[in-house]
Amino acid sequence: MPDLDRKLIEILEILANSKEPVGAKVIARELNKKGYKIGERAVRYHLKILDSLGLTKKLGYSGRIITEKGLEELEKANISYRLGSIYSNILEKTISSNYRFGYVVINRAKIYADFDVAVETIRKVFSAGLVVGNRVGLIDRGNYSEILTLCSLNFDNILLQNGIMPIHICGGIVKFEDNQPVEFKEIIEYKSTSIDPLLAFLEKKETDVLGVIENGEGYVPANFRVIAKEYLPKFEEILKLEDLKCVISYGEENVLGLDIGNDYIGIALIGGLTPIAPFIEMGYYYEIVPMSSIVRLESLTKFKKENREIINKKSKIRIKNSLSKMLNLITKVDFDIDEDVGNVIANVGYTDKKYYNDVLELLKEAYKKNLGIGDRLKVVEEKDKLKIYTICALTLDGIFINNSIPILPKYGGVIECLEDKKRFINIIGYSGSSLDPHEIFFNMVDCETTFLAGFRETHRISREKLDFVLKKLKWNGVLDIGEPNNELYGINVGKDMFGIVYLGGINPLSWLNEHEIPIEIKAMKEVVRYEELIDYREL
CATH class of the missing domain: 1.10.10.10 (Winged helix-like DNA-binding domain superfamily/Winged helix DNA-binding domain)
Known part of the structure; x- marks a missing residue:
């Protein structure tokens, strides 16, 4: 099709x-x-x-x-079209809702937990003030509990109704210490993703809302906006009157690690999905639809809420995006394609040593299936853990650049490979995420029909040189090369550019994950010598 x-x-x-x-x-x-x-x-x-x-x-x-x-x-x-769908939905719901007249945007979740557990958990989140507004929908559906939470877009609607234009930047995870927000740990920009940022972080289990509730330390879903600096007096007046009480921090120049320049005020808001996070942290099965619909505010139930103090001090932390990390790491690659020696970038996976034999057999299978970059890796024992090194696709970028081919990393994501079609079905732009996209999508592939993959582009004039380097390198890893000015796997390219699809270097670790080997991964983790890695056939 x-x-x-x-x-x-x-x-x-x-x-x-x-x-x-x-x-x-x-x-x-x-x-x-x-x-x-x-x-x-x-x-x-x-x-x-x-x-x-x-x-x-x-x-x-x-x-x-x-x-x-x-x-x-x-x-x-159509991944290129869907790339803007999250941002479009944000704007549509912000404009279509009307908080002043009681029409609000909600998130909808099915939590497969007893209704009494659902009610008590929601009550704890409200008591900690980690919610948008003071209302929630709770419905006992028998085999699951349906929960409707207010979306932080309702605050944007209040701003808009008061003549303030909010610019939606990103969703992320905020670190809390001593019951106060300290910094964004990770972020994904709305315009750079095909998947809702907060949903992505929840599914990756990046939150620790229960930790904040119980001892004041943990990680909370949050959204980030900016407004023009001239709006500050009006904004502060709104804060005194509005009843959502979901702003956790605001300020100039730098807010919780996000640089905003001199012309804006940055605003961090509690994410509307925060009340759902504790259920995921406790291991309950869930289904979530962010920004699900618009309902009447009065249809939701009031809960007692503890309002939180707003923090507006400057942060010394600065969040870096994946692209900047990648471009700096690329400089460490000095692999010589003639001598087969030099530094390469490695992803790292950690698992329990008791899985040693299974890990070796599964890794051999993975490399036989051409899931890895090249055919070398390393497995070492560290105390009670196995540490697994796989070559990161970033190494290919370094090799190409060292051979005068300017490669630009664009997206990381998931490809679907069927007999009649290969395409990206989810992507996140490297320039719009602080976390490597493959860490986010790690649990969303089966390494049979869906795989982790990256998208690069370079100028058409580089094609001949690229083919020469690949022929000498003889590595597995480049899945496909497109034609100039033509989309590849559903992703558009710039004028006179052509696309290149890489296999993700983490796929062998995903293969372990698919076979129920519990594994912790770190993408682009270390620089290692290629000659220290071994051929998978010798494992």
């Missing part, structure tokens, strides 16, 4: 957001609102295409519904 174009994706979104079958007339009207000048006849033509692909189903004269296959495709299709 070919990747869907934008109109087809928009039609699927319209159907997915409707609880009833939708006809061509309504779809045409909604598409015109989105800027697609298309009539009913053309819509019917597109619907037939979607029907033939099994993505939609016609229900007589009532209209179409989206199928399960359609919902799955909507989450994967």
Whole structure:
């Protein structure tokens, strides 16, 4: 099945957001609102295409519904288009809600925990003041508890209604010490990701909200905005009157480690998904839909909340993005493609020594399946742990640059490889994340049809030199090379540039993870000598 174009994706979104079958007339009207000048006849033509692909189903004269296959495709299709979907949804919900008149944006979660446990856990989060507002929806669904939490976008709506334009920057995790926010530990910019930043951090289990509740130390989901500096007096007046009480820090120049320059005020807000984090930390199964819908505020239940002190002191910490870390690490690579010696960048995985035999056999399997960069790695014992080194794809960047090929790392993500199609289904831009994207997506691949991968681009004039280096290198790792000015695996390139898809160097460790070997990973962790690594066949 070919990747869907934008109109087809928009039609699927319209159907997915409707609880009833939708006809061509309504779809045409909604598409015109989105800027697609298309009539009913053309819509019917597109619907037939979607029907033939099994993505939609016609229900007589009532209209179409989206199928399960359609919902799955909507989450994967056209990655370049979806890259802006998170930011677009933020703006749409901010504008569409109306906190003043009681229409609020909510996050929706299914938590597979007893209802009494759900209520008591939510009560603890409210008592610690780690929520947006003082209302929540709690519904006993029998085999699960449904929880509706207020989204921090409601605060943005308050700002907008008071003539202040908030600029949405990123979502992240804030470190707390002595019950106060200290710094952002990690961030992902909204415009640089196809996955909701806070959801990504929750799924990676980066939070420790329970730690903050119990002893004042831990990690809390948070969002970050900036406003023009001239708005500061009006903003501080709003803080005195608004009742969401979700601002944890604000200030000039640097807020919790994020540099904002001299013309803005930075604002850190408690993430609306924070009340859900403790359930994930306790190991409960969950399903989460961030920014799910707009509901009446009065439909939610009031809970007693302890308001927190707002911290507005400057931070000495500065958060660096992955790209800057990568570009600095690349300078350490001095591998000689003629002599097969030199420094390479390694990812590191740690697991318990009791898995030694299983680890060796699984690593051999992984490299036989061409999941690694090159064919060398290293396994050493450190006390009760095994330390596993795999070559990082960043090494390829260093080798190319040392051979006068200017390679620019763009995205890390997940590729889906089927018989008729290879494509990225999730990506995060290196310049918009402080954490290596492959650490975020580590648990989202099976190394059978989905794999960790990276996307680079370089100028078309470099192609001949690139082919020469790859021929001499003879390493596994480069999956595909595109044509100038053409997309590759669904990702667009700049003018006169061509794309290169790398296999992620962490994939052998993902293979261990898929076979239930508990493993802790650190991407781009160390510089090692290539000659100290061994061929996987000799493990």
